Amino acid sequence: MEVQDIATKTVVIPGKALQTLIERRVSGTVSVYDPVDDSVFWQLYLGGGKLHFATSGMGKPERLDYLLGQLFPSTQFPISDTLSRDYDYICQIWKMGKFSLQQVRQVLFFITQEAVSQFLALPRAAVKFERTLGLDPLLLSLSLRQIVRPLQDTIRSWVQLRSDISSPFQRLYLGDFDQITSQSWLHMQNYELVANMLESLNQKMTLYELSRSMGKTTTELGGILQPFIQAGGIQVLPYEAIASPPKPLIACIDDSKATQRIVKMTLEASGLEVIGVTDPAQALSTFVHKRPELILMDINMPEIDGYELCRMFSQSNLLKNIPVIMLTGRDGLLDRIRARMIGASDYIAKPFDPQDLIQLVQSYIQNATPQSKL
Known part of the structure; x- marks a missing residue:
């Protein structure tokens, strides 16, 4: 396998490809696409012969909810349906003091293990390698042996399941109910469990979601459901059979x-999409083509300051109804009054607490008329 930036996917044996990349000590991201359901793919972050993290390339909310439920069954974590970066989300919880450094590494290790088990259960798959920037902060640096050794049983289980359930992202739904009842005498205990799942099966949940609700691992529940799938009582859909909701777009x-990077990391970890604009003169033309739901804007910028730009937005028919939150190092009453007079909706002082930013932005995304501090 050539180690290079591969714009197109190359079909390989995933385990051998990963071994080759690690032996050659390359740094970048490996994306592996499920051959049965091409809406599902996995991403592994490599650097200097080590594995730094592995995760799914999509479906992070349901997967992360399941994995955190496995580690912390009595704790509920607020996970947005539009979460896009699970690594940043976990780091954010750590920075908020809800995880110790040991716990955050435990969680990242667990997320990585589960992704690698899916990766290695694939007999052949389309793989793409890209040289990308490393993770920040870097909290894991693992040898392949550290990851793989405890996973042998899990990998074998998924190899056996793949003929009927290609990944935990596949959606299961009620098929021929008569075929479920016909299996009752063969699998009485499991039949009772399936009978209790009928409402969930009607919702076409992923195996991750079903496993979370039933308090089982994906391999446990997959093994229970497999005979009913083979009999036609339960049907399987690709992951993207139900479209994901669009992510709210936030402009900064x-x-x-540095501020752009902090805002992007903070908000994308909460399931929002962020578009960054470093040249204020380009803002109007940018937003005409890609209209945000909310604008975060610095006051002190060269050429056009935040006050002038906010005034220009308020005079635009296309942009005047978009909430504008001023990012400011000033926290005086006169600055608030001036911001309010030229059309700003709110403000947050820099440096800001990431959680305060998330809460403020969410208040405008979820509520058309939140209580302004201006």
């Missing part, structure tokens, strides 16, 4: 790349 106008 700030000439500071």
Whole structure:
């Protein structure tokens, strides 16, 4: 296998491809696409002969909810339906003091193990390698042996399940109920469990979601349901059979790349899409083509400051109804009054607490008329 940036997918044996990349100590991201359901793919982050993290390339909310439920069954974590970066989400919980460093590494290790088990259960798959920036902060650096050794039983279980359930992302739904009842005398205990799942099966949940609701691992529940799938009582759909809701788009106008990076990491970990604009002169034309639901804007910028740009937005028929939150190092009453007079909806002082930013942004996304602090 050539180690290079591969724009197109190359079909390989995933385990051998991963071994080759690690032996050659390359740094980048490996994406592996499920050959049965091409809406499902896995991503592995490599660097210097080590595995730094592995996760799914999609479906992060339901997967993360399941995995955190396995580790912390009595704790509920607020996970947005539009979560896009599980690594950042876990790091955010750590920075908020809800996880210790040991716990955050435990969670990231568990997420990585589960993804690698899916990866290695694939007999052949389309793989794409890209040289990308490393994770920040970098909290894991694992040898392949550290990851794979405890996973042998799980990998074998998924190899056996794959003929009927290609991944935990597949959606299961009620098929021919008569075929379920016909299996009752063969699998009486499991039949009772399936009978209790009928309402959930009608909702076409993923195996992750079903396993979470039933308090079982995906391999346990998959093994229980497999005979009913083979009999036609339960049907299987690809993951993308139910479209994901679009992510709210947040714009950040700030000439500071550091601020842009913090805002992007914080909000994308909460399931929002962020578009960054470092040149305020380009903001109007950018938003005409890609209209955000909310704008975060620095006050102190060269050429056009935040006050002037906010005034321009308020005069635009296309943009005047978009809430604008000012990012400011100033926290005086006069600044608030001035921001309010030129059309700003709210403000947050820099440096800000990431959780405060999330709560403020969510209040405008979820509520058309939140209580402004201006």
